[in-house]
Amino acid sequence: MEDVPYGRILREGWVVIVVLAVLGAGMGWFVTKLLPETYAATSTLLLRVDSTEASLFERNQFSLARIKSYPPLVDSPEVIDKVRAELDLDEDEYTDRDIRQMLSAENTADTVLLVVRADAPTAELATDIANSAATHLSELIGETENDEDDARYTVALDQVLPAVAPLAPISPQVTAITGLGGIAGLAIGAIIAVYRTTTNRRLRTISDVRRSSGLPVIGQIPRRSRLRPDDGSGAIVAYEEAAGNLVALAGGRMRTHVLVPASDGAIDDDAVTGMLEAQRLIGATACVIDTREAHVAGHGHTLNEVLDGATISDDEDKRAVFVAAEPITLERLVSELPELVSSMHDSFDVVIVVCEPGASALIEQLMGPGAGLILTVRHNSTSATDLVAVATRLRVMGVRPLGVVMLHTGSRSLGSIAESWRVSDRDTVAAGAGGSHARSD
Secondary structure, three states: OOOOOHHHHHHHHHHHHHHHHHHHHHHHHHHHHHOOOEEEEEEEEEEEEEEOOOOHHHHHHHHHHHHOOOHHHHHOHHHHHHHHHHHOOOOOOOOHHHHHHHEEEEEOOOOOEEEEEEEEOOHHHHHHHHHHHHHHHHHHHHHHHOEOOEOOEEEEEEEEEOOOOOOOOOEOOHHHHHHHHHHHHHHHHHHHHHHHHHHOOEOOOHHHHHHHHOOOEEEEEEOOOOOOOOOOHHHHHHHHHHHHHHHHHHOOOOOEEEEEEOOOOOOOHHHHHHHHHHHHHOOOOEEEEEOOOOOOOOEOOOHHHHHOOOOOOHHHHHOEEEEOOOOOOHHHHHHHHHHHHHHHOOOOOEEEEEOOOOOHHHHHHHOOOOEEEEEEEEOOOOEHHHHHHHHHHHHHOOOOOOEEEEEEEOOOOOOOOHHHOOHHHHHHHHHHHHHHHHHHO
C-alpha cells in the first residue's frame, strides 16, 4: 500500500483548503445573520416563611419543601393572562402557547431561590416578561399559600433580583457557528485536496515520473512568466542545467539526441530554441530536425531541401531548425534520415531529432552508436498513462530512454534532479550504449 503523500497534498491543495475554510466560516456567519435572535433575561425570587409558632429550623424545612412545587406555576393561566395584560401584548401574536414557550422557572438546588427566565426576540421584551412573570407569580403564591383565617404561617415570594436587559443574544451563537462553518470548510477542503492528489494522474513532480516509468528526470524547464514574457533567463539556465545533466548521466560522446514527446504539447518552439541555446552555452554546436507533421517553426532550409542535398550555410549553423515544408513519408525518413544525421555531424557537434512516438521504425534506425533517446513531458498536462505507454513501446523495441525532460514546470524547482538519480540509471545508459554498438556491428 502506497503511503499518502501528505506533504504533496498540502503543497498542491493548500489554496483549496484555505479558500473552503474561509467560505465555510463566511457561510456560517451568513447563516447566523438569517436566524432570528433570542435574548434571555432572568429575575430571582426568594421564598420567605414567617410563623409565630414554628422554629427557624422548621420554617427552613418548610421553605425547602414548598419551593420545589413553584416552578410549574409560572405557566399557569393566571400568570400568563396577567403578563399579557400588563405588557399590552396582542393575543393573536402572543398566544398562551407562545408565552409559555418564552417562560421557564427553576429552583436552585438546596436553596429557597426561584429563578424566572424569559426568552424573547428583543432584549427589552425579555426583560419585561421576566419581571412581569416574577411579579404575578409572587402574587399567585401569596394568594394560594396564605389563609386569612389561619395566621400561623405567612408565605411571601419576594423579587430580590429584578431582570435587566441582556447585552447580547444567547442565540444564534455567531462565534460557534462561524467556527463550525470554518471547520466544516476545512474538512471538505482537505478531502478534496486528498482526492485531487491521490487520483491525479498528471505528471507534476520528479517522483511522478520515476514512479510511473522508472526513468530519471534530466531537466525541469520553467514555463514563461506571464508578467515578464520577454524574460527567458530562468528557462535558459534550466536548459543549460539539463544539457549538463545529460552529459553527466550519459557521458559526453552522445552526439545524436532523439527526442520523443510523450503527449501533445510536450515540445514547442521555446523548447527547441532553448535546447539549441543550451548546447551553445556548454560549447557545442547543434541543429534540430523535426520529423513530426505538427512541428514547430523552422529556420533556414526545410527538411525536404536538406534531404534533396541542399548545402547548409554558415548562417544556418548558428540556429538550424529543419522542418518539413511538405509531408515526408515515413518510408523515406527511415531510409534517408540516418544517413543525413551522420552527414550533419560534419557541421554540428550535436544533432537533435524530434520524432513522433509512433514512428517506431524511424526511432529504431536512429538509435545507433552515440545516440540516446530522451522523452519529453509537459508539467501537469502529460498523464502518467501517456508516459508509460510510450516508454513501454520503446522497451519492447529494445530501446531504453535515457531519461525525461519536464517542460513548463513552475518557477520553483519541484525537486532536486541529481539527487533523484540512481546508480542503475548510469548502468543502464552504459548497457544501452553497448547494445547500440553491438547492433551496429
